[in-house]
Amino acid sequence: MSGKLAAFAGSTPNIGTSVTAFGTAYRIAALTGLKVGYLCLNLKSAKTHLYLGVDKPDVTLEGVRPELRAGTLSGDKLRQYAFRSPKLGGLHVLFGNMAREQAEYYEPEDMQRLLAASREAFDLTVADVSAYWDNAATVCAMREADDRFLVTTDSLSHFQEDIHRWTGQVGSQFGMSPGQFQLVLLQRNHRMTGGFRMKEIRKETGCADYTELRLLESVHLQLDSGRLDEWLAAEARNSEAFDPIAGPLLKRLNWQQRLQKTDRPWLRRLMVHRRRHL
Numbered sequence: 001m002s003g004k005l006a007a008f009a010g011s012t013p014n015i016g017t018s019v020t021a022f023g024t025a026y027r028i029a030a031l032t033g034l035k036v037g038y039l040c041l042n043l044k045s046a047k048t049h050l051y052l053g054v055d056k057p058d059v060t061l062e063g064v065r066p067e068l069r070a071g072t073l074s075g076d077k078l079r080q081y082a083f084r085s086p087k088l089g090g091l092h093v094l095f096g097n098m099a100r101e102q103a104e105y106y107e108p109e110d111m112q113r114l115l116a117a118s119r120e121a122f123d124l125t126v127a128d129v130s131a132y133w134d135n136a137a138t139v140c141a142m143r144e145a146d147d148r149f150l151v152t153t154d155s156l157s158h159f160q161e162d163i164h165r166w167t168g169q170v171g172s173q174f175g176m177s178p179g180q181f182q183l184v185l186l187q188r189n190h191r192m193t194g195g196f197r198m199k200e201i202r203k204e205t206g207c208a209d210y211t212e213l214r215l216l217e218s219v220h221l222q223l224d225s226g227r228l229d230e231w232l233a234a235e236a237r238n239s240e241a242f243d244p245i246a247g248p249l250l251k252r253l254n255w256q257q258r259l260q261k262t263d264r265p266w267l268r269r270l271m272v273h274r275r276r277h278l
Contacts, residue, residue: 003037003119004253007145008184009138009167010131011152011159011205016186016215018048018128019223020151023242024249025126026232029090030239031246032255037082037122038093039114041129041137043103046096048128049083053226057083057095062102064094068110075120082121087229092122103135111140124253131162133170143174147249150181150207154196163205178206184245187214211244 008024010017022038029036040048040061049057059081067073082092097103118125127141142148150167152159168178183205185198202210216238222231232239 003035003122003124004147005115005119005125005127005141005145006147006149006249007127007129007141008149008151009129009142011150011167012157012162013045013131015151015153015158017131017151018042018051019215019219019228020184020186020213020242020245021126021128021149022048022051022228023219023232023239024245025124026088026091026229027239027242027246028124028250029088031250032123033090034123034255035079035121036091037078037118037125038091039118039125039127039141040094040096041111041127041141043097043106043130043135043137044100045130046098048093049095050226051223051228052083052085052093053229054083054095057098059083060095061097062099064114065102065106065110068113069107071113073113073117075117075122078114078117078121085229087233089233094118106136108136108140111136112144115141115144131166133166139170139174142171142176147252148176148181149184149245150178150205151184151186152201152205153186154201156196159196159201159205168206179208181207181209183207183210185210185212187212211248213244214241216241 008017008021025036025038040046064073064081067077078094079092082094084092115125115127127145129138129141133139150163163178167181171177183202185201198210198212219231222228
C-alpha cells in the first residue's frame with residue numbers, strides 16, 4: 001500500500017517552514033506509532049542535520065543520488081539510509097543536499113523516484129521544500145503531494161509578491177492553483193504593529209483552507225544548539241504546539257480510529273479536543 005505525501009513550502013525563506021514541517025512530522029509519528037519519513041528537500045539550504053546536532057551525517061540526499069539516477073533506490077534501502085534517534089520515535093529523517101553547487105543536477109525523474117521510494121517506505125512522508133520553485137524537488141513534491149501546505153507570516157513582504165510569483169505563476173504551469181494549498185499562518189509571540197489578519201492574507205494569496213500556528217519561543221533556542229529532537233521529546237506541550245496542523249491532517253488521513261483505540265488517556269483527551277475544534 002502506498003503511503004501518503006504532505007509537502008511544506010514557505011512563502012519566503014527563513015520564516016520557520018522547516019521547523020513547522022519537522023514538528024508536524026514528529027507529532028504525527030508520536031501520536032500514531034506509524035512510520036513517518038521526513039525528507040529535507042531544500043537543495044541549496046539544508047539545515048535539518050544542524051537542528052538535530054549532526055555535524056557530519058552518514059547519508060544525505062546527494063549520497064543517494066547515484067541510486068536515484070540508476071533507478072535502484074527502494075523503500076527498504078531508504079529506510080536504512082534514514083537517520084533515526086530514540087528521541088524521534090517512529091520518525092525517519094533523510095538529510096538534505098550538502099553539495100549546494102550540485103542543486104541544479106537533480107532531475108525531475110530523480111525526485112519522482114525518491115518520492116516513490118518514500119511512499120513505499122513510510123506510512124506518511126513529509127517533504128520540506130524550498131520557498132522558490134526553480135528546482136525539481138519543490139516542483140515534483142508539490143505536484144505529487146496529497147496535502148500541500150504553504151507557510152507564511154502576517155508580514156506583507158512574506159506573503160504578497162513571492163506567493164504570486166512562485167505558487168501562483170509557476171505552480172499554475174504544473175496544474176496547481178493557490179486554492180489547492182492549505183495556508184499556515186505563523187503567529188509571532190511578540191507581535192509588532194502592522195501585521196495583517198488571516199482574512200486579508202487569504203484574500204491576497206487565494207488560499208481557501210487555512211490554520212494558524214504559534215511556535216513557542218523556546219523552539220528557536222534549540223535550533224542553533226542542535227537540540228530540536230530533545231526539545232520536542234522533553235515536554236508534551238512542545239510537540240502539542242503543532243496540533244493545529246497535525247490534527248486536521250490526521251483526520252484527512254483517516255487515522256483517528258487508531259488513536260481512539262489507544263489506552264493512553266491523554267491521547268483520548270487530545271482527540272476529543274480536536275473534534276470539538278474541527
